[in-house]
Amino acid sequence: AQTVTQSQPEMSVQEAETVTLSCTYDTSESNYYLFWYKQPPSRQMILVIRQEAYKQQNATENRFSVNFQKAAKSFSLKISDSQLGDTAMYFCAFMKVSGTYKYIFGTGTRLKVLA
Amino acid sequence: DGGITQSPKYLFRKEGQNVTLSCEQNLNHDAMYWYRQDPGQGLRLIYYSQIVNDFQKGDIAEGYSVSREKKESFPLTVTSAQKNPTAFYLCASTVDRGHTEAFFGQGTRLTVV
Numbered sequence: 001a002q003t004v005t006q007s008q009p010e011m012s013v014q015e016a017e018t019v020t021l022s023c024t025y026d027t028s029e030s031n032y033y034l035f036w037y038k039q040p041p042s043r044q045m046i047l048v049i050r051q052e053a054y055k056q057q058n059a060t061e062n063r064f065s066v067n068f069q070k071a072a073k074s075f076s077l078k079i080s081d082s083q084l085g086d087t088a089m090y091f092c093a094f095m096k097v098s099g100t101y102k103y104i105f106g107t108g109t110r111l112k113v114l115a
Numbered sequence: 116d117g118g119i120t121q122s123p124k125y126l127f128r129k130e131g132q133n134v135t136l137s138c139e140q141n142l143n144h145d146a147m148y149w150y151r152q153d154p155g156q157g158l159r160l161i162y163y164s165q166i167v168n169d170f171q172k173g174d175i176a177e178g179y180s181v182s183r184e185k186k187e188s189f190p191l192t193v194t195s196a197q198k199n200p201t202a203f204y205l206c207a208s209t210v211d212r213g214h215t216e217a218f219f220g221q222g223t224r225l226t227v228v
Contacts, residue, residue, distance in 0.1 A: 044220075045219035050215060091157060102160055102163065103217065
């Protein structure tokens with residue numbers, strides 16, 4: 001069975017600074033996707049970034065980038081130039097590319113950006 | 116605008132009652148999902164449906180039931196058999212089971228009184 005672990009329940013960062021959120025996962029699959037979802041205070045979940053396991057290049061989306069270490073089963077999210085609107089709960093998620101295509105979510109990291 | 120609509124936003128249930136949470140999408144997505152969110156536990160999958168008239172149990176299906184009679188609708192019933200139903204419930208959809216980006220509704224907060 002797959003598991004996703006987020007070991008940082010809460011973090012804070014000063015506005016305009018950079019912060020890294022950690023995620024590790026466990027799987028025997030070779031082909032899968034990894035995701036970071038954001039849940040702001042409105043509680044609407046939004047996809048931040050997606051990484052295909054077969055791609056060695058780390059995904060980037062504007063101020064958001066990942067450090068994907070497949071051998072170490074690590075998938076961290078870096079937020080550059082943090083903004084107040086980045087304050088949210090961030091969930092790391094895993095999906096294997098076969099069978100049921102279900103998401104497996106981590107327990108989340110609550111990020112607060114300080115003015 | 117296309118999206119997923121969950122209703123109601125807040126729901127109160129008395130002990131022993133069944134309640135139904137609504138989830139409607141106009142994205143023409145084949146696959147729909149129900150998740151339960153509790154503090155410190157992330158999102159856990161209750162049920163999912165990849166096509167109309169078919170659905171599968173997720174990891175915590177006990178005490179819940181669903182139907183998928185129409186492509187755009189996937190209601191969740193929380194039955195009296197669910198011992199601890201107070202939680203935040205999220206509905207999601209994907210284009211089909213092979214597409215990875217999930218679109219979420221805004222959730223329903225269920226409280227047992």
